[in-house]
Amino acid sequence: MEKHKIVFSGSGGQGVITAAVILAEAAVIYENLHAVQTQSYGPEARGGATRSDVVISDTQINYPKVTHPNLLVCLTQESYNKYSNIVLPGGLIITDPRHVVPNVNSDSIIKELPLYDTVMEKLGNQIVLNVCMLGAVIKILPVLKPESVLKAVIDRVNPKFKDLNTKAFQLGYDMVKK
Amino acid sequence: MEGKVKFVQGNEACVEGALYAGCNFFAGYPITPSTEVAELLASRLPKGGGKFIQMEDEIASMCAIIGASLTGSKTLTATSGPGFSLKQEALGYAIMAEIPCVIVNVQRGGPSTGNPTHVAQSDVMQARWGTHGDHSIVAMTASNIQDIFEITIDAFNIAETFRTPVILLFDEVVGHMREKLVIPEQGKIPVIERLRTSVPPGTDYHPYLPRTDGRLPMSDFGGEHRYNVTGLFHDMWGFPSEKPELVHNLMRHLIDKIDTHPNQICKTKQYFLDDAETVLVSYGASARTAMEVMNYSRERERKVGLLELQTLWPFPRETVAKYCDQAKRVIVVEMNMGQVMEQVKASVKYPNHVFLCNRYDGTLINVDDVKNVLRVIEGRGF
Numbered sequence: 260m261e262k263h264k265i266v267f268s269g270s271g272g273q274g275v276i277t278a279a280v281i282l283a284e285a286a287v288i289y290e291n292l293h294a295v296q297t298q299s300y301g302p303e304a305r306g307g308a309t310r311s312d313v314v315i316s317d318t319q320i321n322y323p324k325v326t327h328p329n330l331l332v333c334l335t336q337e338s339y340n341k342y343s344n345i346v347l348p349g350g351l352i353i354t355d356p357r358h359v360v361p362n363v364n365s366d367s368i369i370k371e372l373p374l375y376d377t378v379m380e381k382l383g384n385q386i387v388l389n390v391c392m393l394g395a396v397i398k399i400l401p402v403l404k405p406e407s408v409l410k411a412v413i414d415r416v417n418p419k420f421k422d423l424n425t426k427a428f429q430l431g432y433d434m435v436k437k
Numbered sequence: 438m439e440g441k442v443k444f445v446q447g448n449e450a451c452v453e454g455a456l457y458a459g460c461n462f463f464a465g466y467p468i469t470p471s472t473e474v475a476e477l478l479a480s481r482l483p484k485g486g487g488k489f490i491q492m493e494d495e496i497a498s499m500c501a502i503i504g505a506s507l508t509g510s511k512t513l514t515a516t517s518g519p520g521f522s523l524k525q526e527a528l529g530y531a532i533m534a535e536i537p538c539v540i541v542n543v544q545r546g547g548p549s550t551g552n553p554t555h556v557a558q559s560d561v562m563q564a565r566w567g568t569h570g571d572h573s574i575v576a577m578t579a580s581n582i583q584d585i586f587e588i589t590i591d592a593f594n595i596a597e598t599f600r601t602p603v604i605l606l607f608d609e610v611v612g613h614m615r616e617k618l619v620i621p622e623q624g625k626i627p628v629i630e631r632l633r634t635s636v637p638p639g640t641d642y643h644p645y646l647p648r649t650d651g652r653l654p655m656s657d658f659g660g661e662h663r664y665n666v667t668g669l670f671h672d673m674w675g676f677p678s679e680k681p682e683l684v685h686n687l688m689r690h691l692i693d694k695i696d697t698h699p700n701q702i703c704k705t706k707q708y709f710l711d712d713a714e715t716v717l718v719s720y721g722a723s724a725r726t727a728m729e730v731m732n733y734s735r736e737r738e739r740k741v742g743l744l745e746l747q748t749l750w751p752f753p754r755e756t757v758a759k760y761c762d763q764a765k766r767v768i769v770v771e772m773n774m775g776q777v778m779e780q781v782k783a784s785v786k787y788p789n790h791v792f793l794c795n796r797y798d799g800t801l802i803n804v805d806d807v808k809n810v811l812r813v814i815e816g817r818g819f
Binding site: 280283284287288293294295296297298299300321322323324326 | 442444554555610613614615616617722725726728729732801803804
């Protein structure tokens with residue numbers, strides 16, 4: 260397989276680091292692949308620009324950070340402005356139009372998905388926004404089986420919220436039309 | 438390796454290694470980027486009958502693990518630069534009183550409060566000479582999650598074998614990075630238990646009289662034997678003494694017990710060194726970048742090898758000399774101003790063949806950083 264380099268970015272508290280951890284964990288635990296997850300963050304607990312990198316490969320991964328991702332997720336305008344220019348030419352950028360106005364002259368493929376509005380309308384709880392985003396990511400870039408990622412989601416969340424997260428994942432997956 | 442598979446941070450792998458080695462006491466004052474070590478042990482230790490104490494500061498934490506170790510526990514504390522500075526005085530006490538314990542320093546940028554959430558490897562010399570007086574010290578490091586687990590077990594084993602504090606010098610990148618960890622069944626990796634005295638209670642016990650193999654059997658303090666413990670030079674009962682021959686012999690013992698066992702203490706990993714014209718010497722997170730550059734170079738038929746250091750103190754001079762002396766050039770890849778480079782220079786036959794490739798801005802040294810330095814040194818331009 261090709262080495263996949265994915266960057267999740269947004270604001271602290273949106274769950275971008277959790278999403279990155281779940282994706283990498285699914286690769287290691289359920290698909291026996293190599294995966295490394297790293298993060299960069301500032302001293303604040305909420306707010307501020309947050310970024311988490313995931314590398315997934317079937318061979319050993321040495322350098323753990325992502326310099327040029329083939330997929331970038333931006334959940335805030337700030338993170339889009341900061342990171343959109345590091346994407347590989349022809350790479351993918353996923354944004355939520357509620358928060359991000361993308362640059363039309365980009366040489367990346369931009370997928371605008373109404374993640375926030377859909378989650379609020381269908382589930383009424385923005386806490387699962389990141390899991391919905393993961394569902395969409397795995398449909399757009401089928402690097403792992405969706406079942407593996409969903410299993411990793413369920414491993415990580417409180418059993419009380421299993422149904423909510425499963426619905427959110429499915430919502431994201433179905434949002435992307437192939 | 439078979440065992441339980443987990444996907445964890447380096448700090449969590451360190452916790453798993455400590456528990457595997459039998460750590461049953463932690464005292465600390467949480468600090469970024471080592472906080473997860475304390476956080477996880479606060480939850481895990483009490484469940485297994487161990488003790489977790491959040492102390493009032495770093496000095497007290499270091500003193501608490503020394504005291505608890507004397508009473509028979511396997512003890513750990515975790516900190517970062519500013520806390521490591523505060524622990525230095527008590528670290529010296531543990532060296533002098535020969536008390537096994539493990540100190541984790543997940544390195545961040547310094548001096549002072551520096552760059553709390555970002556990576557550095559700039560406490561290498563502090564680990565060596567942070568506490569005053571002549572002494573030996575053991576400091577170890579690792580570049581991936583599995584190695585962090587295993588080196589943490591090594592740290593406890595060395596601490597018990599040599600009755601010494603052992604420092605684990607990790608860095609922010611490996612501490613926070615998540616990767617696969619396989620935890621083997623208990624017993625697969627040897628764990629060294631404390632050597633306790635066989636002298637019966639009520640009989641004269643000499644806590645500081647080494648056996649012929651150099652080891653000193655311990656007795657849990659407050660238990661069956663009465664003895665003294667001090668930071669002053671002391672006799673075989675532990676009572677202060679300033680007799681010159683006693684001072685001389687104790688200093689000799691403290692240095693020799695570490696420095697004469699490089700085979701047991703000095704760990705390195707070697708990659709493509711047999712025919713290497715360029716040897717990269719690195720450790721911790723930097724070694725991952727060096728490894729990437731080595732693979733890139735080998736794919737282009739350039740003879741680049743990597744010597745990864747896992748023991749930084751005592752410095753593995755002989756291994757470094759063995760592989761570097763036969764190379765045309767040596768590049769030390771590290772995230773400080775050349776702290777290990779100076780040691781490499783002091784170890785090799787041709788110090789002017791040793792170059793530094795470093796980064797000290799809080800970001801992980803990247804593949805281009807190393808490639809650029811390599812090209813310039815090989816005379817191929819920037």
